[in-house]
Amino acid sequence: MATKIATRETDERFGYQSFSIGEFTFSRDEYFAYIHWPTGQHVMSVDAFLRALQRDVAWDFFYGIVNFDNVLGTMNHYGKVDLFAGRFNEAYRKAELDHQETFVTEQIRPLFKSMLSDWTNEGFDPFASPAETGTAFGSKHGNNDEAVTRRRVTAERMVAVPGDEALRTDDNGHPINRQFADVAQDEPELHPAPGYENEVCGFNLFAYLSRSQVTWNPSVVAVCKESLYCPTTEEYILPIMHGNDRVEWFIQLSDEITWDVEDRETGAKRAKVVMRAGDVAAMPADIRHQGYSPKRSMLLVWENASGDIPEMIAQGKIPTVPVTF
Amino acid sequence: MEYRTKFGSLDSHDRGRVEPIDDDPRRYAFSNLFEVAASSKPYEKVAVAKNLQYAIEAIRAEGTSQWRVADHDETALVMDGEVTVELLDLADPNAVASGTEGSIGLDGDPKGTPMGHAVAGRGHMVLLPAHRAYRFAAEKPSVILLQTIQGRDTVERWATICQTMI
Numbered sequence: 335m336a337t338k339i340a341t342r343e344t345d346e347r348f349g350y351q352s353f354s355i356g357e358f359t360f361s362r363d364e365y366f367a368y369i370h371w372p373t374g375q376h377v378m379s380v381d382a383f384l385r386a387l388q389r390d391v392a393w394d395f396f397y398g399i400v401n402f403d404n405v406l407g408t409m410n411h412y413g414k415v416d417l418f419a420g421r422f423n424e425a426y427r428k429a430e431l432d433h434q435e436t437f438v439t440e441q442i443r444p445l446f447k448s449m450l451s452d453w454t455n456e457g458f459d460p461f462a463s464p465a466e467t468g469t470a471f472g473s474k475h476g477n478n479d480e481a482v483t484r485r486r487v488t489a490e491r492m493v494a495v496p497g498d499e500a501l502r503t504d505d506n507g508h509p510i511n512r513q514f515a516d517v518a519q520d521e522p523e524l525h526p527a528p529g530y531e532n533e534v535c536g537f538n539l540f541a542y543l544s545r546s547q548v549t550w551n552p553s554v555v556a557v558c559k560e561s562l563y564c565p566t567t568e569e570y571i572l573p574i575m576h577g578n579d580r581v582e583w584f585i586q587l588s589d590e591i592t593w594d595v596e597d598r599e600t601g602a603k604r605a606k607v608v609m610r611a612g613d614v615a616a617m618p619a620d621i622r623h624q625g626y627s628p629k630r631s632m633l634l635v636w637e638n639a640s641g642d643i644p645e646m647i648a649q650g651k652i653p654t655v656p657v658t659f
Numbered sequence: 660m661e662y663r664t665k666f667g668s669l670d671s672h673d674r675g676r677v678e679p680i681d682d683d684p685r686r687y688a689f690s691n692l693f694e695v696a697a698s699s700k701p702y703e704k705v706a707v708a709k710n711l712q713y714a715i716e717a718i719r720a721e722g723t724s725q726w727r728v729a730d731h732d733e734t735a736l737v738m739d740g741e742v743t744v745e746l747l748d749l750a751d752p753n754a755v756a757s758g759t760e761g762s763i764g765l766d767g768d769p770k771g772t773p774m775g776h777a778v779a780g781r782g783h784m785v786l787l788p789a790h791r792a793y794r795f796a797a798e799k800p801s802v803i804l805l806q807t808i809q810g811r812d813t814v815e816r817w818a819t820i821c822q823t824m825i
């Protein structure tokens with residue numbers, strides 16, 4: 335495991351800090367993020383880089399692999415994280431130019447948080463759709479720490495249960511999104527008998543989602559043991575390619591998303607999946623996927639959060655598909 | 660610009676598809692929950708998603724269901740129509756054995772204290788708390804998406820509901 339402590343220094347020309355961890359270094363200028371490692375280097379639009387970094391930080395490295403693009407990414411081992419370049423890219427592997435280092439999460443998490451904070455300028459919100467935020471480009475000006483440190487919703491039982499996650503309202507900073515102006519805002523009628531007020535619970539999930547300020551950010555709204563409903567609102571492109579370490583399910587609640595599905599290891603194209611309202615599809619555990627949503631849409635992402643699954647999949651003890659028929 | 664949000668319903672759903680490049684569409688278990696409910700019997704619990712023991716069922720709500728109870732929380736999301744959810748604080752604390760996965764049906768009208776009810780329309784989610792009995796009622800055919808664990812009454816018919824061919 336890499337032990338070299340993360341370091342940082344400021345570039346005088348553009349005002350941004352450069353960061354290093356292990357043998358990886360990260361720097362940015364007005365347009366691009368630059369990543370170097372002993373056997374290669376990579377450049378990404380800083381706009382796309384920050385949108386990907388925002389998800390990786392907010393989800394604490396998520397389930398499985400967060401590919402920033404087809405070269406750079408992280409793989410979560412839940413306590414440790416691999417930072418890699420070219421590991422899931424067949425050409426890099428063949429040329430033996432891929433590179434990977436493993437860090438304890440406590441080491442890489444603060445570095446990624448610092449980089450996200452330092453590189454995000456005032457007026458740019460990496461979670462917002464491109465039509466609803468300013469530019470990521472230019473020399474360093476201000477910050478948007480309020481946006482990049484948003485609290486992630488994680489209900490224990492269900493949103494709107496007394497003591498659990500609250501509903502979204504105009505008053506708590508959640509106006510209805512411009513693309514969901516036509517979504518009904520009625521709430522279920524609740525008629526609890528005296529003494530059962532805490533158990534007769536319900537809420538309008540569609541109205542709740544219509545008031546989400548962010549895109550491509552699954553958050554937990556309902557729980558059945560390790561079964562987590564993680565709905566999210568999607569607009570434009572998922573800023574990462576998510577490589578699964580378990581089966582994941584999508585239920586399209588509204589509108590339409592097209593998914594590009596690639597082989598998890600090589601990046602070879604496997605399928606396109608077009609999902610419309612009411613469609614249900616599994617993402618197998620051996621692929622990676624990236625979604626395109628032309629209109630803001632509601633997607634129910636469903637996860638089995640069991641910590642045992644990645645190991646069982648890796649050892650071939652359970653299949654990479656949810657059902658066979 | 661005015662945006663129109665497109666939801667699905669029993670009467671109107673426009674199914675997408677898997678377009679394989681180098682894969683078998685069955686691996687994606689692609690179905691449409693409205694299509695499933697449109698061809699189900701009332702209150703048939705048809706799995707549309709499954710991840711090891713956990714399941715999501717598409718349920719056609721029509722008329723009044725039997726009473727059911729589970730050892731764990733479940734949630735009911737109404738995807739079309741309107742459903743009344745009645746809850747009952749059961750007199751028998753052992754109505755469902757500890758560790759039972761999914762819900763079990765209860766015969767007739769079980770004894771207990773009425774807890775009240777919720778009337779849920781499209782997009783509304785209602786908690787079905789562990790150990791509390793519940794039943795659904797719908798005047799018109801409606802659709803419930805149920806978050807649960809696969810149980811004895813979960814129906815699996817993947818080959819019928821899923822895309823199998825290119």
Ligand SMILES: [Fe+2]
Binds near residue numbers: 576582617
């Ligand atoms: Fe995913």
